[in-house]
Amino acid sequence: MAAVLGVVMVLFLGACGTRVAGRDGSATDASTAGGPIPWTMAGPISVTGARLGDDHRTLLLDAQVPHGPHACVRGLRAVVTDTVPQHTWVQITYSSPSGDRRSGCTGVTTATARVRLPEPLGARDLIVDNHTVFTADGAHPPALRLCGPLGCRPPATGCTxxxxxxxxxxxxxxxxxxxxxxxxxxxxxxxxxxxxxxxxxxxxxxxxxxxxxxxxxxxxxxxxxxxxxxxxxxxxxxxxxxxxxxxxxxxxxxxxxxxxxx
Structure with missing residues (x-):
């Protein structure tokens, strides 16, 4: 009788699977989902807006990031990587499990990253993640103007x-x-x-x-x-x-x- 009960318990536990806690505190069913879902470093899907604080040094950046029913982003941060007389470069990073579709992070939402510039932006153009450019030239403060594919100062229309x-x-x-x-x-x-x-x-x-x-x-x-x-x-x-x-x-x-x- 004891042997029969032992076999039943083994089968019961095997059917339940193993619950593995993810690093964000959520649980993943390792027996059916292939193991815990990894969090990896990522950059924003796009950066849609930038604005300056009253001190002209505090920069707020609107970044599109993954979204889902559980936590999809942590450690969102912006850092200044370089400054020259004409430009200031900023990079945005965060950690996310969105590289694995099992995470459910298949949607998109907007999150705001904040960084304090080493000095007022002034007339410098702001370059975010090497390809998105904003400028104060022609902008409506406190917002900066998003530059287009022809740059921040495209040629005027004309027969040229x-x-x-x-x-x-x-x-x-x-x-x-x-x-x-x-x-x-x-x-x-x-x-x-x-x-x-x-x-x-x-x-x-x-x-x-x-x-x-x-x-x-x-x-x-x-x-x-x-x-x-x-x-x-x-x-x-x-x-x-x-x-x-x-x-x-x-x-x-x-x-x-x-x-x-x-």
């Missing part, structure tokens, strides 16, 4: 190559796009561009390298840069005047249908 590059970025043109033609006057722009398809050819002229796609876009100048109006391949003004009646007829009436140059 630098502004045409901004227009291409505004329509998410593919990398290595070629500008085929521009019609530009004041606050209006027509831009034809193409991009190569197929294998990478290193600029060669072999037949397999000549396959291209392309588009024609119409733009209006705004304080933020060139703003897309509409795109199309037909000649004349029909495409753009339907969306923007104020677009100058003289800039589009003589446009031929868009053709990809070979």
């Amino acid at each position: 190559p630098a502004s045409y590059e901004q227009a291409l970025m505004a329509v998410d043109a593919p990398a290595h796009t070629y500008r085929e033609a521009e019609v530009c006057h004041g606050k209006w722009l027509v831009l034809d561009f193409t991009w190569r398809t197929g294998p990478a050819c290193g600029g060669g002229e072999a037949p397999e390298c000549s396959s291209r796609l392309g588009d024609r876009w119409f733009f209006r100048a705004e304080p933020s840069g060139w703003v897309p109006i509409v795109h199309g391949t037909r000649g004349g003004c029909q495409d753009v005047r339907r969306e923007e009646p104020g677009f100058p007829t003289a800039m589009c009436v003589h446009l031929a249908p868009f053709r990809i140059a070979r």
Whole structure:
């Protein structure tokens, strides 16, 4: 009888599994989940905002971090890594189990990291985690202004190559796009561009390298840069005047249908 009871107890305990406490105090079922979930060092998913305290040295940074039904972030901190006359660099780190989906940390929330600068930010641009840049130039205090892909001081709209590059970025043109033609006057722009398809050819002229796609876009100048109006391949003004009646007829009436140059 004792032997039978012993076998039953072994089976019962085996079915219960083993509960393992995680380092954050939560428990993980090691028998079904493959062991405890590790916490690892990580950086923010993105940094969406920055603002200065009244002393112009206390910096508050809004960082997107993992979120879930249990603890997903601990040890959130920001540190100054370097300062030069033009820039101040700050790095944000935290620990999280989000690298393992068993943690449930699959959502996103905003957390605020605080750091005190060694001296007032002044006219320096703030670089967070090497790629997100903020500036006080043109900002609305206490917030700093988030700079765009063209930097904190993008070229003004105008009939210049630098502004045409901004227009291409505004329509998410593919990398290595070629500008085929521009019609530009004041606050209006027509831009034809193409991009190569197929294998990478290193600029060669072999037949397999000549396959291209392309588009024609119409733009209006705004304080933020060139703003897309509409795109199309037909000649004349029909495409753009339907969306923007104020677009100058003289800039589009003589446009031929868009053709990809070979």
